[in-house]
Amino acid sequence: MQNFRNSRLYGFMILAVMVLFFYSLFKFLTPSNFGSPANLYSYFQSSIIYSVGGCGLYFIVVMGLFDFAVGANIVLSSIVGVILSEKLGYFGFIVGCLGCGTLIGIIIGLLYNKLNVPSMIVTVGLMLVLESVAVFAAGGVKQTLAPELRFFSGAPGNIILAAFAFALMWFILNYTRIGTYCNAIGSNEFTAKNMGIDVKKYKLIGFALLHFFVGIMAILTVSYGTTMTALTGMSTMSRNFQPLMGTFFGVAFRKYGTPISAIVIGEFIIAIIFNGFVALGAPTTIQNVVTGAALLAIVTLTARGGRGSVVK
Amino acid sequence: MTTGNVLLNAEHIDKRFGITHAVNDVSLTVNAGEIRALIGENGSGKSTFCQMLCGIYTIGGGTFTLDGQPVNVRNQVEANNIGISIIVQEMGTLSGLTVAENIFLGHEDPFMHRGIKDTRSMIREAQKLLDAYGFNGIRAGAMIDSYNFEDRKLVEIVKATYMKPKILIVDETTTALSQNGRLELYKIMDSVRADGRSVIFISHDLNEILTHCDTISILRDGEYIDTVNSKDIDEDGLKRLMVGREIGSAYYRTDYGKEISSEVVLSVKDVTVPNQISDVSFDLHRGEILGFGGLSECGMHEVGKAVFGASLDRIGTVVLADGTEINDIPSAIKHSIAYASKDRDNESIILNESIRNNIVLPSLDDLAESHILKSGKLNRFAQEFADKMQTKMQGIHQFVSDLSGGNKQKVVLARWLGKGSDILVLDSPTRGIDVKVKQAIYALMQELTAQGKSIIMISEEIPELLGMSDRILIMKDGKINGTFLRSPQLNEEDLIAKMV
Numbered sequence: 019m020q021n022f023r024n025s026r027l028y029g030f031m032i033l034a035v036m037v038l039f040f041y042s043l044f045k046f047l048t049p050s051n052f053g054s055p056a057n058l059y060s061y062f063q064s065s066i067i068y069s070v071g072g073c074g075l076y077f078i079v080v081m082g083l084f085d086f087a088v089g090a091n092i093v094l095s096s097i098v099g100v101i102l103s104e105k106l107g108y109f110g111f112i113v114g115c116l117g118c119g120t121l122i123g124i125i126i127g128l129l130y131n132k133l134n135v136p137s138m139i140v141t142v143g144l145m146l147v148l149e150s151v152a153v154f155a156a157g158g159v160k161q162t163l164a165p166e167l168r169f170f171s172g173a174p175g176n177i178i179l180a181a182f183a184f185a186l187m188w189f190i191l192n193y194t195r196i197g198t199y200c201n202a203i204g205s206n207e208f209t210a211k212n213m214g215i216d217v218k219k220y221k222l223i224g225f226a227l228l229h230f231f232v233g234i235m236a237i238l239t240v241s242y243g244t245t246m247t248a249l250t251g252m253s254t255m256s257r258n259f260q261p262l263m264g265t266f267f268g269v270a271f272r273k274y275g276t277p278i279s280a281i282v283i284g285e286f287i288i289a290i291i292f293n294g295f296v297a298l299g300a301p302t303t304i305q306n307v308v309t310g311a312a313l314l315a316i317v318t319l320t321a322r323g324g325r326g327s328v329v330k
Numbered sequence: 331m332t333t334g335n336v337l338l339n340a341e342h343i344d345k346r347f348g349i350t351h352a353v354n355d356v357s358l359t360v361n362a363g364e365i366r367a368l369i370g371e372n373g374s375g376k377s378t379f380c381q382m383l384c385g386i387y388t389i390g391g392g393t394f395t396l397d398g399q400p401v402n403v404r405n406q407v408e409a410n411n412i413g414i415s416i417i418v419q420e421m422g423t424l425s426g427l428t429v430a431e432n433i434f435l436g437h438e439d440p441f442m443h444r445g446i447k448d449t450r451s452m453i454r455e456a457q458k459l460l461d462a463y464g465f466n467g468i469r470a471g472a473m474i475d476s477y478n479f480e481d482r483k484l485v486e487i488v489k490a491t492y493m494k495p496k497i498l499i500v501d502e503t504t505t506a507l508s509q510n511g512r513l514e515l516y517k518i519m520d521s522v523r524a525d526g527r528s529v530i531f532i533s534h535d536l537n538e539i540l541t542h543c544d545t546i547s548i549l550r551d552g553e554y555i556d557t558v559n560s561k562d563i564d565e566d567g568l569k570r571l572m573v574g575r576e577i578g579s580a581y582y583r584t585d586y587g588k589e590i591s592s593e594v595v596l597s598v599k600d601v602t603v604p605n606q607i608s609d610v611s612f613d614l615h616r617g618e619i620l621g622f623g624g625l626s627e628c629g630m631h632e633v634g635k636a637v638f639g640a641s642l643d644r645i646g647t648v649v650l651a652d653g654t655e656i657n658d659i660p661s662a663i664k665h666s667i668a669y670a671s672k673d674r675d676n677e678s679i680i681l682n683e684s685i686r687n688n689i690v691l692p693s694l695d696d697l698a699e700s701h702i703l704k705s706g707k708l709n710r711f712a713q714e715f716a717d718k719m720q721t722k723m724q725g726i727h728q729f730v731s732d733l734s735g736g737n738k739q740k741v742v743l744a745r746w747l748g749k750g751s752d753i754l755v756l757d758s759p760t761r762g763i764d765v766k767v768k769q770a771i772y773a774l775m776q777e778l779t780a781q782g783k784s785i786i787m788i789s790e791e792i793p794e795l796l797g798m799s800d801r802i803l804i805m806k807d808g809k810i811n812g813t814f815l816r817s818p819q820l821n822e823e824d825l826i827a828k829m830v
Contacts, residue, residue, distance in 0.1 A: 025476075080426065192447070192449050193446050193447045193448075193449055194445065194446065194447055195438055195442070195447065198427060198431045198435065198438070198447075201424070201425075201426035201427050201431075202424045202426070202427060202431075202435060204426060205424035205425040205426045205427070206424055206425075209422070209424060210424070211405065212385070212386055212405045212406045212407075213405065213406055213407055213435050213436040214404075214405045214406070214407030214408060214436045215436065272426055272473075273426075273473055273475045273476065274473070275428075275472075275473050
């Protein structure tokens, strides 16, 4: 029968202990530069952008899929949103980001189903295409969001939008078939098919949902940074990993029934670690070391195969 | 046995998997209000028959009729909708979902209102069901992952029976349940019968079958043999019906009385693999074919892995005659031990590689000249042993994925022949293989033992064990439960008595 170690409360407790541990560690090492309430609020605001992407990625990662085109779509959707905002204001900005993001997700899902090749290959190919499309759409010029359209650049706009995204994910996971079916497909695709689930349809929905959330992330990203520059040569690749780390937290804590909280708190923990190193005066490159180490640690914690299992 | 109201009528049901004729023209009826056992040896087609009925496999041929309506379902949900449900042998619940989501998976419609799922109502309904079944300790809102295998089986029982199916299939479920869980399941089966519905019950436990079933249908090698009343037969009678075939002697050994060499080439002492085998000890003699038999999950397949150093967390020792301990696969191969897995495609063969590269793989060190591999030499080597095994191929550069099951097995054996292994562990060496290739493999085994090589043959086929082994060890629940010497008097009933 179920015990405390499998309960939601236990999951929250682990997350809380991790937050406290890293906070205390950096607070101890650099008490004056790190961890004031204002600082923590700032860390949280920067982490929620990635949390939104992490929520989107959750839909496909639980099905055993992967997407390298997230970063490229953030750039493209931001640029499309900014261009449309010049004529249509907030409406153009929001519809541009969400519409472009979702459309790309549908295209990826359709291609994945049609080509029948691994999602990683489809999305790497699409990443290269999207980067080029973004350069073409931007006309080689840096796109700047008009100052009067920056409601989402800071609190409360960014928090309201992120809260909307988290609530939407919570709703989808708990109150639609999509959440149940994504989990079922990830658990055993063959059995899921036997249960009458249209696996291809729900994978397509998964990609569409992921990139709808990427659209939200694009709104937050370009609002926060105010400009977006399109670059080619896989330069968008690095944007894929930070949201993914949150997703891995979500997948790991799914067994406690707390995936969304785990994504949000997980991204917050990573923000604490980053900012802790910055407060310590570590060079900027240390952030890459931290990103890599954190990714390895989280993947080891969440996705490591059992003894004797084949890992590729 | 067609008296009473026929609920299910199966006519000429047929299914093939490649060359394996899993279900061969089976016709039978199940009456309303009865518990029908379906029994037979491993591979007799029981599970395949039932899985066609409930949409897990497509029907290869013939028709099922339930309550006068033809059955042609594509998945379990469609089967549920017409009144057929199944509790499967393996884990039938899905991780990552709550207990309630598992119970109503594919049947969410009553809880959907304009696309929105009424999760609370689903959990409430699932909890009511769990409570009504007496499984109060299971919380409907909890993740299924937080429960153990038996609790998950109980959830599966609820899932399969709450919609009151006309036919409930219970496929070798009781082995996963404790005594209490079994009693609950028997109660549910009895209530299905009392309602005028029916149960198809698959089990290897003959005592359980005779106690809880009304009638028993026997399948053998995919064919329907007979249906009998439980009260008219005993365990021995059932065993006779299960194994009553003539043992063909055309390709098995005909020699009896051969003395087993006293020279021990391999000693296995107190080998335990957690949750698989326990305290297994035996000696393998020079020139001997040592057969291992038992039911599928008895642990015999793990013995092969343990000898080859492929088991995880193995305790105990596997020692060669010269005192060398075998603890991992490289040392096994280095010391002339070969292993052909039951799961040929996943564990023995590299499907997307050529026949040549599959054959030369363990012998590359021997074939290299100053660390350089010469293509001509590899080709000649592969050709020699592929020819020796009479592999049907377009050439040694053909991909193994293009070959039939029998020829894939020939490639596996050619590989170890080429390596010159002295001890061969062959797990289900003739699984899914036609008679002609079987004959060739048996001849090769005799040739190898005549050369002084020793073979451990793990097999789910009793005639194969009787026909080829010098000595047979029967396993049950992870332990050796009986030892038999080759003898013309030894029969299938003797072995089965130690298996079940």
